Every structure is written in C-alpha cells, then in structure tokens.
Amino acid sequence: MGGHAKNIRGVKLMVSLIFLVGVWATMIGSAGDAFAGEVERGKEVYNKYCTICHGGKGDGKGLVGIIHRVEKKGLTWTIYPRDLTVGTFKFRTTSTGCLPTDDDLTRTVTSGILRSGMPSHKDVTEKDRLAVLEYIKTFSIRWEEEDPCDPLSVKKPDWVGSASSVKKGEKVYKDMKCWECHGYEGMGDGPKSGELKDDWGDKILAFDFTAGTLKRGSSPENIYLTFATGLDGTGMPSYEDSLKEEDRWHLVSFTLKLMGLVQ
Ligand code: HEC
Ligand code: HEC
Numbered sequence: 001m002g003g004h005a006k007n008i009r010g011v012k013l014m015v016s017l018i019f020l021v022g023v024w025a026t027m028i029g030s031a032g033d034a035f036a037g038e039v040e041r042g043k044e045v046y047n048k049y050c051t052i053c054h055g056g057k058g059d060g061k062g063l064v065g066i067i068h069r070v071e072k073k074g075l076t077w078t079i080y081p082r083d084l085t086v087g088t089f090k091f092r093t094t095s096t097g098c099l100p101t102d103d104d105l106t107r108t109v110t111s112g113i114l115r116s117g118m119p120s121h122k123d124v125t126e127k128d129r130l131a132v133l134e135y136i137k138t139f140s141i142r143w144e145e146e147d148p149c150d151p152l153s154v155k156k157p158d159w160v161g162s163a164s165s166v167k168k169g170e171k172v173y174k175d176m177k178c179w180e181c182h183g184y185e186g187m188g189d190g191p192k193s194g195e196l197k198d199d200w201g202d203k204i205l206a207f208d209f210t211a212g213t214l215k216r217g218s219s220p221e222n223i224y225l226t227f228a229t230g231l232d233g234t235g236m237p238s239y240e241d242s243l244k245e246e247d248r249w250h251l252v253s254f255t256l257k258l259m260g261l262v263q
Helices: 002-049 103-109 126-139 163-175 218-229 245-258
Strands: 067-070 076-079
Touching: 002 126, 103 126, 163 245, 218 245
Parallel strands: none
Antiparallel strands: 067 076
16 A cells, blocks of 8 residues: 555656656747747848848958948048958957957947948847847857956046146057057057058058047047957057056047047
8 A cells, every 4th residue: 555655656756857847848948949039030130231241151241342431631441341250359348359248249230330331220129139149149159169258347537638637648658659550649640550450451540530530439438448458350459457547547538639529
C-alpha cells in the first residue's frame, strides 16, 4: 500500500516537473523568437533606409558609395558611408577601443551625423530605430564577442567658457599639440593635416573649427566627449589618460572660442 502511494506521488512530481520544464522552454523559446523577430524587422528597416548608403552587406558600398562634400576654401573630397562590418565607431560615450552603447547608436541614427551626409531618421518610429540597431550589430563579430563598456560621466563645471578658462585651454591646445592636425588657428591646416587617412584607408581632414558645427553636435558636453573618448578610426586620439578632467574642460572653453561661440 505504502509503496503504491509513493508511486502515485512520484508520478505527480514527474508530471509537474515536465510541466514546469515545458513552461520554461516555451518562455526561453518565445524570448528567442521575439529577438529573431526584432532582427528580421530591423533588416526591413535597414533595407528601406540604410542600404542605399551602407550597402546590403553593411560594407559601406551602397548605391551612394561616395558622397561628395564641398568645403569652404574650395576643397572637395569624398566621404564613404561607414563600413559597419569592421565594428569601429566614432561617436561613443565609452572609452576608446570600446563598442558604443545602444544609446550612442540610437543618438547617431536619430540625429544623423552633421557635415557627413548621414541623414537624421527622426521620421522612423522608435521601435524601428531600435530594431535596426539589432540588425546592424549582426554585421560585425565584435558584438558577439565583447560586452559594451560603461559610459563616461560628463559633468560640466560652471566656469566653462569663461575668459580665464579659454586662456588655460589655449595653453593645453599648444602643449598637447592639437595644432599638428588642427592648425595653429584651428582651421584644420596643421603640418600633419595633409597626410591623414582613416582606418578605412580614405583621406580625412582634421576638423576646421571655423567651418561650423561638430559632427556629433556642438554642445560643451559633446565637445568634451570628443577629447575624452577619441574618434576611433580617424586618428583623432582619446585624451582620457593624458589630460586631467579639468584641462579637458579648459580645452572645451578654447574650442568654443575657436568656433566663435564664446568671447
Ligand atoms: C545618405 C547616406 C546615408 C544613409 C541613408 C545612412 N547613413 Fe549611416 N553613415 C553615412 C556616412 C557618410 C557615415 C560616416 C560618417 C562619418 O564617419 O563621418 C555613416 C555612419 C554611420 C554609423 C557610424 C557612427 C559612428 O559612431 O561611427 C552608423 C552606426 C550608421 N551610419 C548607421 C546608419 C543606419 C542604421 C542607417 C539607416 C537607418 C543609416 N546609417 C543611413 C551615410 C548614411
Ligand atoms: C593626429 C591628428 C589629430 C590630433 C593630434 C588631434 N585631432 Fe582632433 N580630429 C582629427 C581628425 C582627423 C578629426 C576629424 C574626424 C572626422 O571628421 O570624422 C578630428 C576631429 C576633431 C573635432 C571635431 C569632432 C566632431 O564631432 O566633428 C574636435 C573638436 C577635435 N578634433 C579637437 C581636437 C583637440 C582639442 C585636439 C588636441 C587635444 C585634437 N583634436 C587632436 C585629428 C586629430
């Protein structure tokens, strides 16, 4: 009798276990399906909005393979839509060498990249913008192999833009040899500027501070992030280790001055 009751209890336990495992597997399965669905949706969004420049394989060889841009001073040069298979990104809030965060990519896709030909996609729904990010991550193995790093914290001091900070920033600009690429007056014509190439082998010009907005936007915080994180792939270094935080903010003041945004 006792043995029989035990057997029934055993069977009941087995049935509940099988049931639980079943529920668990369905949950995992549907999470996986949902993700695959998002990537699939992202592919549709990509083909609609991005393929024309970045190419079907994400290698930057879309129909608009080459975008011509005319600068002040009569210079014309070519910019290539990014080859996303390399997995190197310029506009990050993370340290040099790191992958960008999802917020970084969302900002790039939403606002576009000024002065580069990459348009804003404010007209695309937020859901579709998030889906397209998951799809472009499938182009580079880095997204499978690495975890994104934490974003740097950016806290602008009150004195940024003050006359004394501009003066200190001017000294940092000289000492750190920014002028080698950006020129003594910040016009992008330093001694090294003629020979700069990016990681994709294309000619690249150092930013001309008198030519208008920064690619990532010209708020003091955006300028700070340029020095702190570097623009990976462009030769524009990160000064996270070589400059104290205070000096980076003085440099922001001097940059604002060169751009004519403060006195
Ligand atoms: C008209 C052409 C064009 C279209 C359309 C376009 N891009 Fe771009 N994109 C560019 C160019 C050019 C660059 C390189 C800009 C640079 O390096 O200065 C770029 C760069 C990027 C980058 C790299 C940003 C970084 O931090 O380095 C990402 C990510 C990107 N595009 C995603 C997209 C997505 C997603 C879409 C579609 C929703 C899209 N782009 C549509 C031209 C385009
Ligand atoms: C080895 C050359 C080199 C040096 C040194 C260098 N830069 Fe750059 N910098 C570049 C290049 C190239 C770009 C343009 C990248 C692009 O257009 O994608 C750039 C872009 C920038 C931008 C514009 C970013 C944007 O969003 O458009 C700022 C601001 C800047 N540099 C400031 C500085 C300052 C300040 C220093 C010194 C602390 C410095 N750079 C040192 C090469 C250099």
